[in-house]
Amino acid sequence: MVDVSKHELVPEHTVVDEDVIDAVLEEYDIDRTDLPKIKYNDPALPEDAEVGDVIEIVRNSRTADRAIIYRLVVD
């Protein structure tokens, strides 16, 4: 099978540490569930991602070169 996470069009997905999450949630004044979601069975997710984790996605952006997005893993 093809590992999509290696594909050049798939941006980097990494599991975020708890303290980083807290900082992010603090910054935007939100609960974890207010984050955008990503499905647990999404092939782009790293191996060690569990439901309830927060994923950081670093994308190439047309407007801002690099854009960082956080997503909550849901089932």
Place this chain on the structure above:
Amino acid sequence: MRNSTPKDIGAIDFGLMEPEEYRDMSATKIITADTYDDDGFPIDMGLMDPRLGVIDPGLECKTCGKHSGSCNGHFGHIELAAPVIHVGFTKLIRRLLRGTCRDCSRLLLTEDEREEFHAQIDQSRKLGRDLNDVTKAAIRQARKNDQCPFCGEVQYDIEHEKPTTYYEVQQVLTSEYSQRIAGAMQGNEEEGIERTTPDELAEKTDIELSRINEILSGSFRPREAQRKAIEKALSIDLTDEDTNKLMPSDIRDWFENIPDEDIEVLGIDAERSRPEWMILTVLPVPPVTARPSITLDNGQRSEDDLTHKLVDIIRINQRFMENREAGAPQLIIEDLWELLQYHVTTFMDNEISGTPPARHRSGRPLKTLSQRLKGKEGRFRGSLSGKRVNFSARTVISPDPTLSLNEVGVPDRVATEMTQTMLVTERNVEQAKQYVANGPNSHPGANYVRRPDGRRLKVTEKNCKALAGMTDEEETAGIQTVGPGWEVNRHLIDGDIVIFNRQPSLHRMSIMAHEVVVMPYKTFRLNTVVCPPYNADFDGDEMNMHALQNEEARAEARVLMRVQEQILSPRFGGNIIGAIQDHISGTYLLTHENPRFNETQALDLLRATRIDELPEPSGIDDEGVPFWTGRDVFSELLPDDLTLEFISESGDTVVIEDGQHVEGTIDSEGVGEFGGEIVDQITKEYGTTRARIFINEISTLAMRAIMHFGFSIGIDDETIPDEASARIDETIQEANDRVNELIEAYERGELESLPGRTLAETLEMKIMQTLARARENAGDIAEEHFDDDNPAIVMAESGARGGMLNLTQMAGCVGQQAVRGERINRGYEDRTLSHYQKNDLSAEAHGFVENSYTGGLTPREFFFHAMGGREGLVDTAVRTSKSGYLQRRLINALSELEAQYDGTVRDTSDTIVQFEFGEDGTSPVMVSSGVDHDIDVEGIADRILDGEFESEAEREEFLGSKQPPTNLSEHADSRRVDSVPEVTSDD
């Protein structure tokens, strides 16, 4: 009423209503189906009971004492003789019946399963997902248990016959079990099934032989386990289905016993909604204001559809009660019950599949509750979100190049009808009086006034002078006159701000604010440069105007919505307002060959601009007369320090240095409506006001220029010499020959197919290519014979209108006509028209038009051309309807997203959609649109600072490079030292 403070809605609860609540809010019980008595008075406890509200003006409401208009009406109620099912909840009822025990009414889930689903529901709530998915899964799980985990009762299947009937399906032992067993034991030789003796059967089923014999004789009914064993041994079915109808009263009893904790697992809040409330025992009767009756011309009353339906319900309800009291047979009672159910069902929804709609006497289906709310013309889409508004006007638009792009010409008859509210104060009382004195019919007049006591008076020809206090006898007449504290609804006057709109409103530039210029005649007038954002033309387009009614709205419109604020489009960051069509031809003629103008001509070109004095002449001609070049005239409109370089549409490099146009052609690339570089640059660096002035002046200069040179186009401009025609004919003949060669090669089977294509496809492609090349060549030949000053060439090259293709088709050859991207292949069997041989593959027979538009098409060519043309028309028609629906769905999906102050984009439940608006947090209109030249931010900052401070010292102070003395004594010394040298140098 007028000064009531707005209130916040704290919360809205959705839930079911308890029967007791219906009774509590009811103003009266309704018992008679009659509406009015013989004298025309409403009958007490009838459907038109005066306690339900008033509709006739002048009467007083018996419940609240208010009059018609201020009384909203009051509900009544009907006590139903027997419970009926609410159609809106049939699905939920079915689900609950299937998921709960038929005996103890508990949810058929074990404690563990409950916990699980409870957790899932909480999770779904938090994530904002559809709870239905979880509850559906819970019910599915519950149905798997065919025995109640609490009381052990066996559960049966529930069948739902739409819309409102439920059956319990039980599998029972058939009465002819002995025959069926005996028959199966006989065996079947044809199918190779052997005979079974009772002994064998007893052995297989573990039933004693005597029992088997009893069963076979029919004197013993096998028990459940024995039945299953026999069924298995003989592979037969011994059961019959027994359906048992569940009456609404049974269901109600069932639901009453469901414990609160159990329905919570299904996401239902038992506090607000008990499931038994889905079975109606009381029916609320809507107030008369919701179903007003109308008096027809002949004095007859015509009742609302809802009233008719309620009459039916009450009639059946009464018959039901009478029959039951009289002890009628069960069959009749059940029929009446079903009839009552039907009427209550259609009262709520008359478009249920499987049920015939209730009809009016005329045969028209009744419009009941659900029909009032549903769909495009329903209450939500039709009345609440799509309201018709006052203070609006609509008429045809026409162009007026003398207006500013910020303005709109408003016909005087519109201006005298639409008003602005003017609060009279000490300072404007004289003006206000003048407006009132002018009356409602002469232009800057007034239509209404409101006195400080709140009375509204209509200003008429008769009372206007008196209201304004401009007659002698006003005191004797005792009329109050306009003074501070009054409100005057005066006519629209020049400079008022209004909102202007053209449908379809596809982007925000479809609704912009304009300043009013009152004009004679009947059309709205607008400057032609605002046509692109509205997508308007003047072939009969109509537009809407809305007058703003409060100061906040006017201020907002002026700051945010004025046309000049919309010059840059958020779609691509460039300007959407700019020179169009003839303006572009005009600037092209003015700057392309840089013509010379004498003083009179130059002044004439600039006469509608702010430029009153010509600059130094560009030079002196041979006769000693000073002249000005087109580019120098154009430069007068540019900001003094604008520096810019770009490639124009015509292909040359445009150089602008310090506000002087040095080189190049000004065309659509420079000042055009979709990303004109100069307009774009000016808007971003000098602000919208400067850009508005520039566009206005460019358009007037261009009009003067094009009128100076004269610009027209006619048949002769596209006619080419005979010699050229001959060459074109030759090229086309060559192409025809080439096509015939290809066809011959194909028929001989010598044609080689292209990769991935069949031979026929290859041939088609090659023919298309050949013919396309022929048209190009014809175009090239035609073009050679046109001068650079040919109007069609000027328009194509400047980007004003049309392209080289149009020119080619007019002068050279129209070319291949296509339907669905292929040569024309339809019509008769194996041929397009009966004029051709069957299977003729030639260019001519498949829609190649050899002639040009000027030369004229042959009838067959014309026909093919019409075929191609029709496809275009159909395509646009289909596209607009498709994209309209797509737009509606997209907007509905995006309408709740909002950019927040912290830079995120969130929906209404605060879920983040983008962490930074557009990922970079910037507005597209604030960003440089071209990569080539950045916005001169430093320059803008310098200019603002220059304008802000009077002296260099002040400026340095502000920028912090020089600290001002904060304390006089502290700096006293340094100040004295500074001043000393000055004094000394003086002598």
